[in-house]
Amino acid sequence: MIRTLLIVMLAAIPLSGCEKSDNNQTVTDVVAPKAPSYPARTAAERARDKYRHPAETLMYFEVQPDHTVVEIWPGSGWYSAVLGPYLKREGQLIAAHFSASTEVPFFQKTRRSYIDRFINNPDVYGKIQLTELMPPEKLSIASPGEADRVLTFRNVHNWMRNDQEQAVFDAAYLALRSGGIFGVVEHRAPPDFGREQMIETGYVTEAYVTQLAINAGFEPAGHSEINANPKDTRIHPHGVWSLPPTLRGGNTDLTYFESIGESDRMTLKFRKP
Template sequence: MRLIPLMLSGLLLATALPAVAQDQQAIEKAVTENPYRTDDQKARDQYRHPIETLEFFGITPGMTVAEPLPGWYTEILGDLVRDEGTYIALNLPPHLYDNADRRARTHAWRDGYIASKGELFGDKAFARFMLTKDNFAADNSVDAILAFRSLHGWVYSDVLDKALAEFYTVLKPGGVLGVVQHREDEDSPNTPADRRGYLKQSFVIEAIEAAGFVLEAQSEINANPKDTKDYEIGVWGCRRFCG
């Protein structure tokens, strides 16, 4: 059985496993005493609640953790699992991009990303492409995959089902697929085709369960009542409050 911890910013889906005290302390240290984080990153803690989010997902320092499309959480995760666990950076494969320059830069990303972060990841981390002939990791070898605000992009690229199938294969039985995603209102007439960055919670859960996952828990940790969801450019219009 693989589990979904689902969190929406709106939506947060995850295994709500109680963290032991030392794991809680390790997460707090990776957030508050992390020399790799910038002041701009720390300024968004009030919106993104990284300590509560990672505790909800049950992340511990000894895990093998994969992060698709590394971003705001990367410095936290890298610092957290560097000594006892393994960090895996994931990116979409170059062939999904129409732009030749983007394809070239994506190719270069795989070979240089880990080194570009200096000592953050240690010597066990690696970078891989998703959605290639060979999965990014061995079957049943990954403890957690954390998808932060990325599912809408996979929907727009029509690769969501393929990505979820790969995640299911590489996760250990009982492993965690943690999802944080901006949430569309269930009664909204908007659809993924509108490319607004929001997804309905029912749509996300249905897609993930169809891949074989079992919904373990949901959380409102990142729910934001200030997000009116009526911005002309979608979720990107509420940067200040939606994080």
């Protein structure tokens, strides 16, 4: 009931700020379009909205339709399918994707798929600009001060595996204009998790993410429980990958993990002075 009331209240916000565009399309329209044939998002993507709350999350990060937004490591493009249509008329989406020269097969395949779907369909997703992030060699995700927003979704644990998390946060700071916002959504670890436990499980503490941002020069600008999941104990045999959508354990305790849903997540906002 509380979640339903929150969504109704957010949808009733006047068309201004992060909601307004020149054709009266709101971020809520992009997330849940009335037309079932709407081409930007698949039914499978929309089915995950109940875990990822994209409209509320983007409104919390104060994303406006005329912004230049950098999405770091968009992967297969779940959030790009929302951001692209929302920004295509007035703004600019910059996808800081995997390097074209990567030797990692998964990175190669994911980058090709992203280009096929998003870069090659500007009528649907706008003219998305593609940059590369492959630390430590490639860290220029946008021109210095170009971005109004830099966003990343469930990636911090990946950079920790190669000790590159601080370098990426520093790159986000450089890309943002003064007053710009860095928005981070990440699997949330219990406060007592150490670094190795974070890397092993994919869950990262809020304190660690916040310190990375402060080290880069950001000022904490708030946190939200939009993407919290109290059902998630965060202690699983395959870490966060035990849960949907990965379900690494296969049929073992499948019903249990499906009943939990996707992970408990922090939603943190940082501002560049």
